[in-house]
Amino acid sequence: MKKERSDSPRSRLLFPALLLTACAPACAASTGVPDTGVSPAAIAMFIGVVVMTLLITGWAARRIHSRTDYYAAGRGISGLQNGLAIAGDYMSAGGLLGMSGLVYLTGYDGLVFCIVSVMGMPVILFLFAEKLRNLGEYTFVDVVSFRLSHTPVRIFASCCSLTVVIVYLIGQMVGAGKLIQVLFQIPYMYAVMLVGVLMGIYVVFGGMLATTWVQITKAVLILLGVSYMALMILATFGFSFETLFTRAVELHRLGSDLMVPGGFFNEPVSLISFCLLIFGVAGLPHVLMRFFTVADARAARKSIFFATGFVGYFYLLTFILGMGAIVILADQGQYFDAAGQVIGGSNMPAIHLAHAVGGDYFMGFISAVAFATILAVVAGLTISAASAVSHDLYARVICKGLAPEKTELMISRATVIAVGVIAVILGMLFQYENIAFLNGFAICIAACTNFPILVLAIFWRGLTTRGAVIGGSLSLVLTVSLLVMSPAVWVNILGYEEALFPYAFPTIFTLPFAFFIIWVLSVTDRSARAGRERGAFNSQFIRSETGVGVDGVSSH
Amino acid sequence: MNDAPELQGQDARIWTSAKFQELVKRRRVFMWSLFLLTCLLFFGYTFVVAFVPTLLAVPAWPGAVTNIGIVAGAAVIIVSFILTGIYVYRANREFDRVIREIITETGDDEEGTV
Numbered sequence: 162m163k164k165e166r167s168d169s170p171r172s173r174l175l176f177p178a179l180l181l182t183a184c185a186p187a188c189a190a191s192t193g194v195p196d197t198g199v200s201p202a203a204i205a206m207f208i209g210v211v212v213m214t215l216l217i218t219g220w221a222a223r224r225i226h227s228r229t230d231y232y233a234a235g236r237g238i239s240g241l242q243n244g245l246a247i248a249g250d251y252m253s254a255g256g257l258l259g260m261s262g263l264v265y266l267t268g269y270d271g272l273v274f275c276i277v278s279v280m281g282m283p284v285i286l287f288l289f290a291e292k293l294r295n296l297g298e299y300t301f302v303d304v305v306s307f308r309l310s311h312t313p314v315r316i317f318a319s320c321c322s323l324t325v326v327i328v329y330l331i332g333q334m335v336g337a338g339k340l341i342q343v344l345f346q347i348p349y350m351y352a353v354m355l356v357g358v359l360m361g362i363y364v365v366f367g368g369m370l371a372t373t374w375v376q377i378t379k380a381v382l383i384l385l386g387v388s389y390m391a392l393m394i395l396a397t398f399g400f401s402f403e404t405l406f407t408r409a410v411e412l413h414r415l416g417s418d419l420m421v422p423g424g425f426f427n428e429p430v431s432l433i434s435f436c437l438l439i440f441g442v443a444g445l446p447h448v449l450m451r452f453f454t455v456a457d458a459r460a461a462r463k464s465i466f467f468a469t470g471f472v473g474y475f476y477l478l479t480f481i482l483g484m485g486a487i488v489i490l491a492d493q494g495q496y497f498d499a500a501g502q503v504i505g506g507s508n509m510p511a512i513h514l515a516h517a518v519g520g521d522y523f524m525g526f527i528s529a530v531a532f533a534t535i536l537a538v539v540a541g542l543t544i545s546a547a548s549a550v551s552h553d554l555y556a557r558v559i560c561k562g563l564a565p566e567k568t569e570l571m572i573s574r575a576t577v578i579a580v581g582v583i584a585v586i587l588g589m590l591f592q593y594e595n596i597a598f599l600n601g602f603a604i605c606i607a608a609c610t611n612f613p614i615l616v617l618a619i620f621w622r623g624l625t626t627r628g629a630v631i632g633g634s635l636s637l638v639l640t641v642s643l644l645v646m647s648p649a650v651w652v653n654i655l656g657y658e659e660a661l662f663p664y665a666f667p668t669i670f671t672l673p674f675a676f677f678i679i680w681v682l683s684v685t686d687r688s689a690r691a692g693r694e695r696g697a698f699n700s701q702f703i704r705s706e707t708g709v710g711v712d713g714v715s716s717h
Numbered sequence: 718m719n720d721a722p723e724l725q726g727q728d729a730r731i732w733t734s735a736k737f738q739e740l741v742k743r744r745r746v747f748m749w750s751l752f753l754l755t756c757l758l759f760f761g762y763t764f765v766v767a768f769v770p771t772l773l774a775v776p777a778w779p780g781a782v783t784n785i786g787i788v789a790g791a792a793v794i795i796v797s798f799i800l801t802g803i804y805v806y807r808a809n810r811e812f813d814r815v816i817r818e819i820i821t822e823t824g825d826d827e828e829g830t831v
Contacts, residue, residue: 269773272790273766280759283797286804287752407782420784421774422766429767436763459813466805473794480790699724703731706741707816 203344203525210382210529214363214536217374221367228566231368231573232299232548233453238373240460243451244467246373249380250448251278251472253600254336254535256479257383258508264483265503265510268409268419271483275476277435281442282469285449290465291458292619292705293449300545301449301611302553305618308697310626310690315558317630319549321610321637322446325603326546327583329445330539332599334588336508337535343505343512344528353588357581360539364547364577372544373454376537382530384471386515390527391478393518394485409487419487430664437668438601441608444615447538447545458708486510489517539584547576591654601666602644609640609671617679619705622698625691628683636675643667730823740815744808751804755797762793 225231238246256278264271297303302318334353341352363371398404406420413419452461490496490503496513498504503513512531516524551573556564591599614633617624644650646661683691704710724732731737765772766786773786 269786269790272787276759276762276790276793279794280755280797283755283801284752286801287748287755291808402787403781403783406787410782417774417782420782421786422770432763432767436760439759459809462805462808466801469798469801473798477791477794699732700728703724703728703737706744707731707737707820709727709731709820 200521200525202521203528206522206525206529207345207532210533211359213378214359214375214533217378218363218367218371221371221374224370225366225368228299228552228569230370231570232450232544232552234368234370234373236454236456238451238454238460238464240455240463241467242373242377243455243460243464245380245471246376246454247448247451247464247468248471248475249376249383249534249537250445250451250541251282251442251468252380252383252475252534253538254333254340254508254531256475257387257531257534258336258340258511259332259600260476260479261483261486261511261514262507262509264480265486266507267423268413268415268484268487269422272480273422273432273435275480277439278442279469279473279476280439282465282472284439284443286462286465286469288616289443289449289619290452290461291708293452294455294458294461295705295708295711296619296701297453299450299453299552300548301446301615302549305614305629306557307618308694308701309618309624309629310694311561312558313626313630315553317633318611318614319553321606321614321633322549322553323546324637324641325444325446325607325611326542326549327580327587328606329447329600329603330542330580330584331587331591332603333535333539333542334584335592335599337532337539338588338592339506339508340512340528340531340535343509349592350589353585356535356539356588357585359536360543360584361577361581363536363540364543365574369450369454369544372537372540373451375533375540379530379533379537380471383534384475386523386527386530387475387478387482389523390511390515390518391481391485394481394489394514397485397489397518405481405484405488409484412491413487430669431666434664434666434669435601437672438604438608438666440612440672441604441606441668444607444611445604446549446607446611447541449611449615450541450545450548457711482511482514486514489514493517543577543580543584546580547573550576593653602649605644605666605668606637606640608668609675610637613672613675613679617676617683621683622695623683624679625683625686625688625694627686627688627691628679628681632675632679632682635678636671639674640667640671643671727820727823731819734819734823736815736822737819740812740819744812747807748804751800755800758793758796762789765789 224235227235229235260271260275260278263274293301293304296307300322302315302322305318306314334356337356338349338353341347341355342349345352347355363375367375394405395402398408410417410419415423451464455461455464490510490513496504496517503509505512512524512528515527519526551569555572556562556569560569610633613636614629618629643662644667647665647667648660648663649665651657651660651662770786773784773789775785777783777785777788
């Protein structure tokens with residue numbers, strides 16, 4: 162297997178565009194993609210979703226007058242709405258397609274993935290939600306730099322934000338490209354570009370307001386769609402999970418191993434590293450940013466409660482979808498190629514399942530929703546990258562808070578376009594990876610940088626600028642290096658024989674390292690600045706607990 | 718710490734208010750207990766997945782294909798949702814009310830809002 166891989170990935174890296182254009186139509190032609198291909202129903206749904214999101218953007222664009230409108234939707238989002246939007250961020254393409262695909266392939270291991278995706282939410286609620294809203298303005302970086310030295314902390318924390326966002330974007334772009342390629346037989350490259358352009362339009366014109374409402378709309382649609390599929394599956398089995406699982410075990414090549422952990426988690430270090438990713442789920446900048454779109458801490462709290470419910474429900478259903486797909490797709494040859502593989506790859510079982518239970522129209526609906534999902538999540542990621550650049554770096558570091566609103570927003574919009582271009586390019590380079598793993602990379606970086614820094618900034622008086630910036634940077638570098646040396650990049654993408662770092666995620670080493678190094682560098686910091694920063698903790702503490710002085714709260 | 722406690726105005730009054738100190742203590746205990754409970758639940762589950770996977774293969778009832786693993790997995794998600802519900806319920810009822818009282822009692826001097 163290794164021999165076969167060793168030359169092809171290198172050439173893939175050298176000629177990505179060539180390979181892509183050559184491969185995309187070839188794949189579609191060889192598999193044929195029977196009537197699931199370019200059905201008019203699917204195209205109609207697809208266009209419907211695009212038009213709807215553009216209408217939302219148009220509506221939002223007329224309401225964007227200030228920085229707060231652009232970055233924080235004017236703080237007018239309610240708890241339930243924000244809950245849906247946050248849930249929407251987690252119900253990503255990786256969730257709908259990647260997770261159900263994983264359950265389809267591995268059974269129980271897929272469920273562990275689902276649980277990890279949900280468990281970040283209670284962590285956010287208990288540790289962050291209210292405190293973020295009370296301390297920050299537009300980004301989590303505001304909170305970290307509350308009592309620390311603005312310039313170094315903002316530069317460093319924005320770098321973390323941008324790294325996480327860009328890596329996360331890769332997974333989304335890959336998902337988008339593959340989905341559109343299978344459904345509409347548009348070459349992967351054009352598909353990825355289409356996503357880049359649409360997302361750019363939402364964010365440039367509609368800011369956070371459009372981003373939030375696109376996300377809410379999609380969250381409602383995806384919950385409806387997934388509920389319907391789960392209902393149809395359960396109806397097929399007389400609403401008996403037992404019957405469903407029995408049939409799945411009978412049909413799956415894993416047999417009874419389908420129902421127990423194995424595969425990915427046959428080794429404790431990998432499993433624990435993976436499970437520590439829940440702290441990364443709690444450190445994703447584009448999700449943390451949503452806590453600034455509500456009026457106060459109370460609404461922030463409520464939003465994460467609703468979000469936990471929606472996401473939990475969604476991932477439980479995702480497991481049912483994966484199991485259902487094992488049984489329902491099994492006797493339908495049209496979903497498999499000549500070699501017996503699922504057409505379109507490991508991310509496609511959910512889409513085929515939609516066709517099997519609901520026909521052309523429903524498959525069109527689910528595909529359109531999956532596409533909307535990608536657009537909405539990508540838009541959220543992009544606005545969070547844009548705010549890191551325009552708010553944290555330009556307005557606060559370069560202009561020291563004196564940036565003219567117009568220039569700041571212009572820079573933000575230019576960043577959006579730059580991020581779009583970068584996302585498209587990266588989406589092409591990474592097209593052969595499973596998207597659930599790529600999201601894992603981003604979450605891993607967030608777990609080892611954003612999470613420890615945010616926790617220490619909020620709860621630990623002793624944190625100093627030196628600890629946060631130098632300690633955090635060391636952790637960022639270490640984490641990214643180990644990820645690059647892990648099998649997914651070192652072997653599969655760079656084409657070396659053996660990975661320098663044997664595990665998929667380094668979290669078990671790097672998360673404790675981050676806390677330790679930040680702690681050491683902070684307690685040994687004897688500078689006058691460090692003294693002032695520790696002294697300012699009381700005032701920050703009062704504000705984080707009570708919300709006194711927060712805009713939007715003091716007037717009722 | 719004796720490092721520059723330069724709290725002024727309302728901040729100083731809040732800091733010295735017994736009600737505030739008591740609220741902070743109560744909320745801290747509540748919050749960290751729920752956090753630890755969530756971690757225990759999740760990492761406990763994780764521990765079983767990593768080290769005693771055979772336990773998860775035990776049928777949920779005699780002769781069933783549905784096993785303890787599936788039930789436990791679903792339970793982890795549902796219980797963590799219930800825990801968030803408990804937190805929000807108490808915070809919205811009790812803590813928010815006390816915070817409002819503290820803010821009114823210590824007086825709102827407009828300087829803090831700028």
